[in-house]
Amino acid sequence: MSKAWRERLADARLSRQQANRWRTRRVMEVSALDFAGNDYLGLAQDPRVSEAQAEGARRYGAGAGASHLVSGHLAVHDALEDALARWTGRERALLFSTGYMANLGVLQALADRHTAIFQDRLNHASLIDGAALSGARSRRFHHCDTSDLKNLLGRSEYAHKLVVSDGVFSMDGDIADIASLVSVSQRHNAWLMIDDAHGVGVLGDNGSGCVGSALSSAEVPILVGTLGKALGTAGAFVAGDAELIDHLIQFSRSYIYTTAQPPAIAAATLKALEIVQGEPEYRAKLNANITYFRHEALGLGLPFSESATPIQPLILGDETRTLRWASQLHHQGIQVGSIRPPTVPKGEARLRITLSARHQQGDIDQLLAALNHCQHQEALCSPCV
Known part of the structure; x- marks a missing residue:
């Protein structure tokens, strides 16, 4: 490593340490009481989910071996996408490897410099980063303040407007007023995207989340959920109309250019989803x-x-x-x-x-x-x- 790069990294390290913000990882002890994770239903430790994952690995192998568009999209992925679509009352669903990749992929595929994105000020970092990656004009409204959002939308001259909010906010635990977001978005001819990472599995009918089957895709056209929290596995999905999913398959770079989710994880998620809905x-x-x-x-x-x-x-x-x-x-x-x-x-x-x-x-x-x-x-x- 060159001297210039060593100095740059050292300066960044010193700055963060002096601010007392240097992050460290702890190896989680089996005996520790975990009040830090997001395994809200305890399914990550459920033996039925673990066995489904093991059986999936025996049947399909440890990894998918390729991206979904090459040869990595297997029958178990298709079955999981169908199950997620039915669960959330959507026409179709699309699997992503992580929630971060899902949010980046949606915003990059839908938005550009001719688009205006309006985000809650406390949205997750992946949504903020996705808007920046898209090159769109991005504005942030006051937290859970639909009056502020209404004012921003009313002043916007963009033809394509996208309102984006967490469903459950990851650091505060409060829930967005999605009904009001729907109303304001529709009044201003804007699409609404809800990242319900911390709601799916926990809230709503059959655990389908803040949005789920309670609000149609006409009201919330873009629904994002993760599988690594209440469902206890890993990965994420986007649910919506067929037109949206087809567009993401064609234009979402974080979907196209990455290896598909391990099939064993998809098998485990199908079992977790069965438990969430049936128990x-x-x-x-x-x-x-x-x-x-x-x-x-x-x-x-x-x-x-x-x-x-x-x-x-x-x-x-x-x-x-x-x-x-x-x-x-x-x-x-x-x-x-x-x-x-x-x-x-x-x-x-x-x-x-x-x-x-x-x-x-x-x-x-x-x-x-x-x-x-x-x-x-x-x-x-x-x-x-």
């Missing part, structure tokens, strides 16, 4: 855990944001304080997400706590006791805050 007790257990956790946490005076989803943010503000709390929990065998800028706005560092149907009441009580201990430690040492 609503998983969602019932998750909702009971959310209700219990919030009741007990608020009783302890812990400053949790308003959220009815598995994502429960504890806003601590200060980044050093957030890291200290996360470290104390880690030493007690509890994993939580410690989220700092630039992932969230400055001054809004937080512990991102996520709940799962796998958690037992004793697990939640252990987490609450540890959080209460952190709170009491600060009270005893207020100059540390």
Whole structure:
């Protein structure tokens, strides 16, 4: 590596370290209580899903071997796309290797410099990056503020307008007012795209999400969902009318130029989807855990944001304080997400706590006791805050 490149990397590293924002990976311990992941229904650990994946590997092999458009699109992929389309009440669905690739692929394929994209200010990074990649004119409206969106749309002279929002916001756990987004988008002749990564499997009829079968493709033409959260596997999908899916197959670079999802993952996802639709007790257990956790946490005076989803943010503000709390929990065998800028706005560092149907009441009580201990430690040492 040349001296110039070494200096550039060293400067970037030093800058981030001095800001106390250097990220590190932890190897997850099997014995740790996981309140950081997105396995909301616990299906990643379900033996039926694991066996379906193993059987898929025995039948189809470990990998697809090629892109979907060459020779990597197998019968199990086709079956999964059909199942996802039926589940979400759409004409067709299209598999992507990751949610990030799905969002980049949709926005790059649909938008260009003749398009205006309007995004919620707290949208996921993949949506922000996808808009930038597309070359479109991009504006961001205030979080969950359809009045601001209406004003931006009303001033736009672009013929092709696209409104984009998360369904459930990944760092705050709140839910977009999709009915209002539909109304405003239709009034201004704009298409609406919802990334329901954290809603599918958890919310709606049969777990079909914030949008799912409740809103038609005429109302929400572009629906994105991921498979690596509530469904417990990996990958993503886009669902919509046949015209949309055909367009993505032809023009979405992140679909065309990558190896297809491993067929064993598709087989596992089909089993997970069967469980989600046929066993609503998983969602019932998750909702009971959310209700219990919030009741007990608020009783302890812990400053949790308003959220009815598995994502429960504890806003601590200060980044050093957030890291200290996360470290104390880690030493007690509890994993939580410690989220700092630039992932969230400055001054809004937080512990991102996520709940799962796998958690037992004793697990939640252990987490609450540890959080209460952190709170009491600060009270005893207020100059540390």
